[in-house]
Amino acid sequence: MSSKTSSTNNIAQARRTVQQLRMEASIERIKVSKASADLMSYCEEHARNDPLLMGIPTSENPFKDKKTCIIL
Amino acid sequence: MATDGLHENETLASLKSEAESLKGKLEEERAKLHDVELHQVAERVEALGQFVMKTRRTLKGHGNKVLCMDWCKDKRRIVSSSQDGKVIVWDSFTTNKEHAVTMPCTWVMACAYAPSGCAIACGGLDNKCSVYPLTFDKNENMAAKKKSVAMHTNYLSACSFTNSDMQILTASGDGTCALWDVESGQLLQSFHGHGADVLCLDLAPSETGNTFVSGGCDKKAMVWDMRSGQCVQAFETHESDINSVRYYPSGDAFASGSDDAT
Numbered sequence: 001m002s003s004k005t006s007s008t009n010n011i012a013q014a015r016r017t018v019q020q021l022r023m024e025a026s027i028e029r030i031k032v033s034k035a036s037a038d039l040m041s042y043c044e045e046h047a048r049n050d051p052l053l054m055g056i057p058t059s060e061n062p063f064k065d066k067k068t069c070i071i072l
Numbered sequence: 073m074a075t076d077g078l079h080e081n082e083t084l085a086s087l088k089s090e091a092e093s094l095k096g097k098l099e100e101e102r103a104k105l106h107d108v109e110l111h112q113v114a115e116r117v118e119a120l121g122q123f124v125m126k127t128r129r130t131l132k133g134h135g136n137k138v139l140c141m142d143w144c145k146d147k148r149r150i151v152s153s154s155q156d157g158k159v160i161v162w163d164s165f166t167t168n169k170e171h172a173v174t175m176p177c178t179w180v181m182a183c184a185y186a187p188s189g190c191a192i193a194c195g196g197l198d199n200k201c202s203v204y205p206l207t208f209d210k211n212e213n214m215a216a217k218k219k220s221v222a223m224h225t226n227y228l229s230a231c232s233f234t235n236s237d238m239q240i241l242t243a244s245g246d247g248t249c250a251l252w253d254v255e256s257g258q259l260l261q262s263f264h265g266h267g268a269d270v271l272c273l274d275l276a277p278s279e280t281g282n283t284f285v286s287g288g289c290d291k292k293a294m295v296w297d298m299r300s301g302q303c304v305q306a307f308e309t310h311e312s313d314i315n316s317v318r319y320y321p322s323g324d325a326f327a328s329g330s331d332d333a334t
Contacts, residue, residue: 010084014088018087018091024306027305031105032105032110033108035324035325036108036110036113037113038324039322040113040114040117046321052123053120062148063128063164065128
C-alpha cells in the first residue's frame with residue numbers, strides 16, 4: 001500500500017533480526033574439542049544400554065520368530 | 073514527510089549494516105572455537121562392528137506412501153499415516169490393525185502417539201492437527217470424537233506431544249511452529265523465524281529442558297525456547313531443505329538430514 005508502512009515493516013523486521021543476532025552473539029560457547037569429548041564420553045557411558053550396540057538376547061526379543069508347536 | 077522518509081531509510085540501512093557486522097562476528101566466534109573436527113577426536117575409537125538387521129514384521133494395509141509413524145510408549149503399538157488419507161493404529165506383535173480413521177484430506181504428513189497411549193494426533197493437507205481419543209469400544213466411531221487442536225494456514229508437516237497428553241507441538245508449511253493446549257485448542261506459544269516451510273521438529277529429551285529443534289526449507293535448523301517463543305540458536309550450514317532433525321539423547325547436540333544429501 002503506502003511505501004511508508006512497508007518500510008516501517010522492514011525496519012521492524014530489521015530491528016528484530018539485529019536483536020536476535022545480538023542475543024546469539026552473546027551466548028556462551030565451548031570449543032569443538034570439548035564438545036566432541038563430551039559427546040564421546042556420553043556414548044561410551046551409555047553404550048551398555050544401547051540395544052543397537054549390544055544386541056538383543058533372543059529370550060527378551062518380543063518380535064522373535066515364533067517356532068511352531070510340534071505335536072508329539 | 074520527505075524528511076521522515078529519509079530518516080526511515082537511514083535507520084533501515086544502519087540496522088542492516090549492524091546485522092551484517094553481527095553475522096560476521098558470529099562467524100568469527102564460531103571459527104575460533106572450531107579447533108578440531110569430531111571425527112579427528114574420534115580417530116582412536118574402535119569402529120562399530122557390522123550391524124545386522126532383520127525384518128521382523130511387515131504391516132500391510134496402507135493404500136499409498138506411508139508418510140509418518142510413531143511408536144506408543146508401550147513398545148507395542150504403532151500409529152502410521154499415509155498419502156491415502158488413512159491413519160492406522162497397529163499392534164506390531166500380531167500385525168493386527170486396532171484402529172483406522174480416514175482423514176478428510178490426503179497426504180497425512182504427521183502423526184504422533186500420546187504418551188498415555190490413549191490418543192493419537194495427525195494432520196496434513198487439512199492444515200490442522202487433530203487429536204483422536206482411542207477407545208476399545210468396537211461400536212465407537214473414531215471420527216466422531218475427533219478434536220481439532222491446531223490451526224495453521226498451510227499444511228501440517230510434523231507434530232509431537234510434549235511430556236503429556238495435554239500439549240502438542242506442531243510444525244507447518246506456513247513457516248511457523250506452534251504449541252497448543254489440547255483440551256481448549258488454544259495457542260499457547262508460536263514460533264516465528266523460519267523463512268519458509270518448516271518440515272520437521274524434535275523435542276529435547278525431557279530431563280534436559282524445554283527446547284525443541286526445527287528444520288525447514290530455508291535450510292536453517294533452529295533451536296527454540298518453548299516457554300518464551302524465542303529462537304535460541306540458528307544453524308545455517310545446509311545447502312538445501314532440512315527434512316529431519318533429531319536431538320542426541322544427552323540433549324547437547326542434534327543431527328539433521330537434508331535434501332543436499334548430507
